[in-house]
Amino acid sequence: MASIPTNLGPIFVDDQGSPGEPVALLWPSLFSDHTMWRNQVPAIRAVGWRTLAFDPPGHGQSAGPGRSFTMDECAEAAIQVLDASGVRTPAVILGTSWGGFVAPRIALRAAGRVGGMALFNTSAQPPLPMQWAKATLLTNLMRFGAFDRTVDGIILSSLLSPRTRKLQPQIGEDLLKRLRTWDRRRTNITVRAVLLERDGVLDDLPRITAPALIVSGAEDAILPTRLSRTIAARLPNARHVEVPGAAHLVPLEAPEAANSLILDSLERWQETCR
Helix, strand or coil: CEEECCCCCCEEEEEECCCCCCEEEEECCCCCCHHHHCCCHHHHHHCCCEEEEEECCCECCECCCCCCCCHHHHHHHHHHHHHHCCCCCCEEEEEECHHHHHHHHHHHHCHHHEEEEEEECCCCCCCCHHHHHHHHHHHHHHCCHHHHHHHHHHHHHHHCCHHHHHHCHHHHHHHHHHHCCCCHHHHHHHHHHHHCCCCCCHHHHHHCCCCEEEEEECCCCCCCHHHHHHHHHHCCCEEEEEECCCCCCHHHHCHHHHHHHHHHHHHHHHHHHC
């Protein structure tokens, strides 16, 4: 594990593997850290890939810059992590939600660094009006500890399907436990940057030549399947899969399905990442 200096402050990276192995860089969703990928990292490692799993800025052990930032700055931070980690071959970028906002921007900034993208529960568009209104309410409530229980309910009902919350309550409990250990002000800055202030990249997607897997959750009410289909339609070399029974965190809610899709893609893309 390492803390790597970047334009957005030190980024904590769980680095598993060895130089010479093909690389998968994993950027999680908002309200989660590198442990969001706990079901994927062992599976990816088992087939001979090195994994670089992030705590993104303002989350987990990455304090963030203490100011607002753009998704392009996030992409630059990811490239800096690849550089500092000695990665010279193309990497596969795995991103959930926020990570999916960032991954195409990495490919647009440095096409030769990306051998493929696996994007879960994401969008290439700026927040839609209803999304913006809900995010504004959430960030205002997050400022004050008196509203933590209300915030917790909003977060869990947004991220996880009713089935997941009922049958796997530990997933939500773990997310909230970790969230409450992070700096409130810096976390709120991050949430505003990602949910309220991000711009879109939809019109630029046709310039990306890297192959892509786009995955949506059938019950995702935040970034529904239609947004994933729009991404897949704009990318020249993409396929879309919808996972039933999952909402906004497919890798956590449906790890077997997510792993099957990821490992199949890694096998397809392996030769370009060596």
